[in-house]
Amino acid sequence: MSLLRALHAELLKLKRTLAFRVIFVLPFLVATLQFFIAWRTKRFASDFNLWETLQTSSLQIWAVFMMPLLIALVTALLNGIEHSDRQWKHIFALPVPRYSIYFAKVIVAQGLIFISTFILAALIVVVGFAAMYLRPELANSGPAPYGAIAKSASLVWLASWLIIAIHTWVSMRWAGFPIPLGTGIAGTFFALFAASAAVGKYYPWLLPMNIFLEGRATTAIVLGVAGGIIAAVVGCWEFVRRDVLI
Amino acid sequence: MESLIETRGLTRRFGARIAVDDLNLSVSAAGVYGFLGPNGAGKTTAIRMLLGLIRPHAGEVRLFGLPVAGNRASLMRRVGALVESPSLYPHLTGRENLEVTRRLLGAHRNLIDGALDTVKLTKDADRRVREYSLGMRQRLGLALALLNKPELLILDEPTNGLDPAGIHEMRDLIRRLPEEFGVTVFLSSHLLSEVEQIASHIGIIHEGELLFQGPLSELQTKQQTQLIVGVKQIDSAIDCLTKAGWNVHHSVDGMLSVGAKTSDDAIRINNLLVEHRLEVFHIALAQPSLEDIFLTLTTNQSAGRRAA
Ligand SMILES: Nc1ncnc2c1ncn2[C@@H]1O[C@H](COP(=O)(O)OP(=O)(O)OP(=O)(O)O)[C@@H](O)[C@H]1O
Numbered sequence: 001m002s003l004l005r006a007l008h009a010e011l012l013k014l015k016r017t018l019a020f021r022v023i024f025v026l027p028f029l030v031a032t033l034q035f036f037i038a039w040r041t042k043r044f045a046s047d048f049n050l051w052e053t054l055q056t057s058s059l060q061i062w063a064v065f066m067m068p069l070l071i072a073l074v075t076a077l078l079n080g081i082e083h084s085d086r087q088w089k090h091i092f093a094l095p096v097p098r099y100s101i102y103f104a105k106v107i108v109a110q111g112l113i114f115i116s117t118f119i120l121a122a123l124i125v126v127v128g129f130a131a132m133y134l135r136p137e138l139a140n141s142g143p144a145p146y147g148a149i150a151k152s153a154s155l156v157w158l159a160s161w162l163i164i165a166i167h168t169w170v171s172m173r174w175a176g177f178p179i180p181l182g183t184g185i186a187g188t189f190f191a192l193f194a195a196s197a198a199v200g201k202y203y204p205w206l207l208p209m210n211i212f213l214e215g216r217a218t219t220a221i222v223l224g225v226a227g228g229i230i231a232a233v234v235g236c237w238e239f240v241r242r243d244v245l246i
Numbered sequence: 247m248e249s250l251i252e253t254r255g256l257t258r259r260f261g262a263r264i265a266v267d268d269l270n271l272s273v274s275a276a277g278v279y280g281f282l283g284p285n286g287a288g289k290t291t292a293i294r295m296l297l298g299l300i301r302p303h304a305g306e307v308r309l310f311g312l313p314v315a316g317n318r319a320s321l322m323r324r325v326g327a328l329v330e331s332p333s334l335y336p337h338l339t340g341r342e343n344l345e346v347t348r349r350l351l352g353a354h355r356n357l358i359d360g361a362l363d364t365v366k367l368t369k370d371a372d373r374r375v376r377e378y379s380l381g382m383r384q385r386l387g388l389a390l391a392l393l394n395k396p397e398l399l400i401l402d403e404p405t406n407g408l409d410p411a412g413i414h415e416m417r418d419l420i421r422r423l424p425e426e427f428g429v430t431v432f433l434s435s436h437l438l439s440e441v442e443q444i445a446s447h448i449g450i451i452h453e454g455e456l457l458f459q460g461p462l463s464e465l466q467t468k469q470q471t472q473l474i475v476g477v478k479q480i481d482s483a484i485d486c487l488t489k490a491g492w493n494v495h496h497s498v499d500g501m502l503s504v505g506a507k508t509s510d511d512a513i514r515i516n517n518l519l520v521e522h523r524l525e526v527f528h529i530a531l532a533q534p535s536l537e538d539i540f541l542t543l544t545t546n547q548s549a550g551r552r553a554a
Pocket residue numbers: 245260263264265283284285286287288289290291292436
């Protein structure tokens with residue numbers, strides 16, 4: 001019950017925030033890039049599959065790069081509004097358990113990333129139809145694979161829960177952008193090296209990407225979801241014990 | 247009478263420094279309790295422990311007769327608090343700020359208009375808080391604390407940073423609360439003059455320790471007549487008067503305050519100083535203000551501590 005109250009309050013706090021705007025902007029960037037590629041490519045290979053290419057390349061750019069940075073940004077912004085005027089001392093003196101506040105933050109971050117990922121999914125379809133219209137040779141690409149796109153987008157999102165949990169804890173723990181964004185940049189940067197190594201199968205920042213790889217997909221989903229829940233519980237356990245000094 | 251706030255042996259350290267030392271507060275349901283102490287005395291630290299924001303290293307806090315540990319959520323339904331500066335979302339309007347807290351409380355919608363009205367913010371309720379003046383922010387902070395119609399209101403230096411008009415307004419507002427809403431106010435401040443007009447009970451804290459606790463009237467009985475002496479050669483004057491058996495303190499503005507009661511004493515002291523060729527430029531009997539008592543209490547304490 002108190003979790004619902006906390007979520008209800010979180011929704012109002014989102015009003016007019018940057019967090020609620022960036023989730024619309026980033027998918028547009030990825031889709032715009034995809035659109036120009038489809039539109040300006042000189043010659044398509046004979047086995048070129050428009051929907052297949054669009055879907056995987058958009059969602060992979062998203063999974064390995066854009067979404068992790070979006071998570072870092074969104075969680076830092078969501079918790080920044082609490083750090084800015086030292087809200088914790090007010091919120092934590094209310095008759096609401098601290099864990100409700102914590103999980104509400106996790107859930108709102110998950111929700112925003114979900115919305116953003118599905119905006120991208122919708123834009124993939126739009127870009128696909130635009131390409132079919134602008135490039136006659138692609139006109140026979142067939143119907144849009146709505147189901148497949150929705151499924152990949154959902155899996156990418158599920159595999160991101162662990163990153164979301166890590167970033168929620170980091171951005172609650174440290175005010176300001178340097179540490180949360182540093183964590184996101186470091187996480188994404190090391191993903192470049194971890195990708196080809198065996199550890200890449202378990203590396204949090206690679207899990208969303210791993211859902212596209214045979215042999216790693218199941219681990220990615222299980223670890224993303226279960227790891228995300230466990231990390232949120234552990235982070236919450238640590239956070240509710242902290243002294244509220246600011 | 248039931249104790250609203252009761253602390254026993256409350257202690258909190260920061261590293262090696264003791265911020266609150268074996269504090270035994272007792273606040274009963276009545277009007278306004280002034281929690282006084284100079285900067286760094288431990289007021290905010292004590293209040294954070296009352297609210298369960300930080301944990302004590304020793305001792306316990308009881309609110310409404312129940313330990314806060316284990317009952318925080320249900321007890322906090324009956325408490326409203328404003329700790330240091332108000333916590334507001336600048337990107338939301340005043341009304342939306344109240345709505346956020348209302349949702350967290352699960353309280354009724356119509357409480358918001360009442361709270362806005364109490365702090366006279368109805369007119370500015372739909373402006374964003376980033377446009378608010380300091381005084382408006384402070385009043386909105388008070389509205390947040392009052393939203394749930396608390397039985398106990400804990401305010402930590404609510405007039406900090408306000409101009410004289412703002413201080414006056416805030417003081418009037420706080421003074422009205424006990425009568426109008428039946429709420430008991432626990433108010434911290436570093437200025438006695440600020441609370442002596444509205445508080446019925448006083449607690450004085452200094453370097454983490456409680457020096458005095460009781461009705462304001464009891465503090466007033468400690469007021470004793472003093473002879474305020476202005477003399478050019480202060481050190482020699484102290485020497486001379488102490489040798490003659492008078493009790494001498496530094497008073498404010500570089501004057502001396504002597505434990506003398508009658509005009510005869512004044513004459514005697516004046517003669518004594520003049521005989522020693524000390525140049526007296528001011529001499530007057532005075533009732534020390536409560537501020538002086540406060541100052542004496544707190545400075546004696548640190549002097550004693552340093553000597554020990
Ligand atoms: N987070 C902290 N870390 C270290 N020391 C602290 C911390 N908070 C308070 N202290 C120390 O504890 C003591 C009491 O501080 P506190 O803020 O409770 O005083 P206060 O009475 O509220 O003072 P003020 O009138 O300035 O608000 C001070 O010596 C202060 O330096």
